[in-house]
Amino acid sequence: MKKTQTDLLQGTLDLLVLKTLQSGPTHGWDIAQRIQQVSRDVLRVGQGSLYPALHRLEAQGWIASEWGASENNRKAKYYKLTAAGRKQLGAETETWRLFTGAVELILKTS
């Protein structure tokens, strides 16, 4: 039961992370903040799922990481979108639109 839920969340989280990184490299904390701000506090990313997701996306080769200085000049791990990640973002956006559109259709008819 729990598994399907995580799966769904995971897929969504991946899409959100990739989308956030489209506007440029940044670190984990900032990604969480931006998702929260842009979604007007609707979506809150739990750190417990953010970091495993980042590591998984990196392992997939969709994002890459390097250490850099943060805005307040501390060492932070920055993530950026790779070429493969850009492609993946396109594909996932497409899938998401298809999915939500379908769900929307069903909700309207019933």
Place this chain on the structure above:
Amino acid sequence: MLNKLRLRLRALFFKPKMEDELQAELQFHLERESEENIARGMTPEEARLAALRSFGGVERVKEESRDVRGIRLLEDLWQDLRYGARMLLKQPGFTLIAVITLALGVGANTAIFSVVNAVLLRPLPFKSPQQLMWIEEEGSSNSITNGFVPGAHFLEWSEHSRALESIAGYNAGETTLTGAGEPERLQRGHATAGFFPMLGAQFALGRNFLASEDRPGGERVAVISYGLWQRRFNSDPGVIGRAITLNDQSHTIVGVLAPDFRFIQPLDLWSPKALDVAREYGNQMTTHFHVIARLKAGVSHGQAQTELADIMRRYESAKQKNIFSFAGNRTRVIPLHQQLVGDTRRPLLILFGAVGLILLIACANVANLTMARAAARGSEMALRAALGARRIRLIRQTLTESLLLAAIGGLCGLLLAYGLTKALASLNSANSLGQISNMARISIDSSVLFFTLLVSFMTGVVFGLFPALQSSRPDLNASLKEGGRGGGFQRGRARQALMIAEVAMTITLLAGAGLLVRSFVNLLSVNPGFRAENVLTARLSLPYSRYEKSEDRLRFMRELLPRLAALPGVESVGAINHPPLTKFTFHGYLRVEGHPIVANNNEPGTPIGQVTPDYFRAMGIPLLSGRYFTENDNADSPRVLLLNEALARKLFPGEDAVGRRVDLFNGRDYATVIGVVGDVRHSGLDQSVIPEVYVPYLQNASGWATLTLHTRNDPLSLANAVRQQTLAVDPTLPVYEVMTMEQRLSDSVASRRFNLLLLGAFALTALALAAVGVYGVISYSVTHRTHEIGVRMALGAQTADVLRMFVSQGMKLALIGVVIGLAGALALTRLLKTLLFGVSATDPLTFAGVGLLMALITLAACYLPARRATKVDPLVALRCE
């Protein structure tokens, strides 16, 4: 993909660094969160706690982040390895037996593979060796020039062939080095100038022969081997340009070969062949020598053979009629490696197959042991399965333990192989591997190491998978109930099948070894035709320059032989031009007086032995009729000869040979047969007797001589005295190959002994392993059925009944194995045919013998554990639940 691999490797090898980075990343997040909280007006302490709260479990995040790195599997492996190691340490008896068994299997395989690698796989140590060809010509079936190429053909090919990039010829002989130290007999080659460049030979010092030196009348030069340079010239860097005396002629050293240069025989030095073109094309005795060539790229050796044969035929049909014809010769072009490997391939592959069987037996043994142990651990596995361990996880753990065991066994096997390989290399120094011996450096190199690794791994999988699959599917209910006694009918069947297979494989090996043993015994019981005991032999070569006339050579012998005869402990002394078991050097074409002349170029000549009067006595060669030579059969008396029995029978079938007249040298000089002597196996114990004729040294003195001394005590104790006496007569004459006749005899069977020793050792190893295997199966069965035995005895079974029960159980299995093994052996020993002597590949006596031996060994292996069963105390047995 690459990126993924990089990350995983990093995760594996830089684990602490990855952990630090993860820690730092999360730390940054928490601090950033705290700062935000402070900005919202919290105190630093509150801010930190709030941040931690919102983050959730740091350790859980870490764990999940780690999981996505994909090294879970490796961490499990590490865990399994540690667990496996603990289990092995806890059962030292099992571990020791398993490791020894595996080490034997892997070690023997590695050692034999090192030979296979050196002989069959490794390329020859020359430049682009796959293009190098051996070219030979064959006349009639047993002509003495077979294999050699006439000089004219070589010259024709060098000029006209388009398939060859280069061609070179050489032959090997001996020479005497004098001056600066004791005179020494050396092995000398004569090669055309293209020989070394074609092979890509390197020079440590100096250079190759120049073309101007490789022609008649060119300057006399020599290229010496690295070994000779070290030994005789103390590695003197100024040796180039120095003059040395070879066969009383001065030669200039122009080069020293690199230390790793070897060609077929180990030769000490080389001189230019200096072919005389006019002579080779003329009507004279032509050169016959060995020819090697390098093919042009893209040309096959078949194409080259066709072309060379065409050139040869064109030349032969165009040449003048009065010149000796080789038109009947067949030209053959053979890859050099194939030519050198020759007859060595088959025995080697047989040995390789034999060690393969040993490894299988070892695997069966260890699988048996592992299964017995797995049975004992049945309840552990069942418990783990009951607690939710997945099947794949259990298989993986059992397999990891097996592979760990295989790795340890493989490592010990490698150590064993290191020693075995050294032993094999030293056995090989007696040229047991035939022509390629000198070039096949038997050693453990990277490909051998790779082979060992592969074999160890495969071994682990083979013996590990079987028990792993079985133990991973425990019948939870039964196993937990049985309380650790484990096992069951299924598992017993598998163990029995393995035992049958072991016995069968062992029988096959034993049969092969048995046949070789019988062959060797047959060989040694062949009468060589002479008495090998207490005979010392030593070779001499009287240089033509100082012993040109027959009288000179006679004078030398007349002075030397009495000196030797006077040595203490010497019974009699003789001399012959070529002793038994060496190559014939002197042949004649026989003509019997009054018989029509049968001209046949291709008929090999009859070997002529030039012997001193006491030769036959010193060698113990019996006189069959007539008389031996005496001192009176000399240059002033009528010419006489002796025939061996085979020749007497060939020339005068059913008649008395004594008194008949025979000529050896083109009808110029008939000699009278004065006697017939016993046959000598001249070409080897396994070869047929060759018709031979003997002439008195006093009438026909050769420059070659082998002294034969019949001694009362150890012949070798006279070696120095013989050397000294010879030097006293001629201080520049080297005495060489000083060895007993028994040594010569033993060397002549060296390669047979090599094969016999190895196959015999393998068969005994297999027998020991199989005995352990049978013992293990029955012993396990006894332990397993202790309870049952107790019940039976309590119900009145006698010890004899119990004994019979177990012995008959084991023997039934063993006999099935023996029958299967004998059937397999019948099919396989056929491969040994060429290695056998005087025994058929399906010799019933050998087969019956090995069957019986196996049965007896199994009986003993069954009896020991069965007797233990009879000692069972019913009370204890019943209580042992």
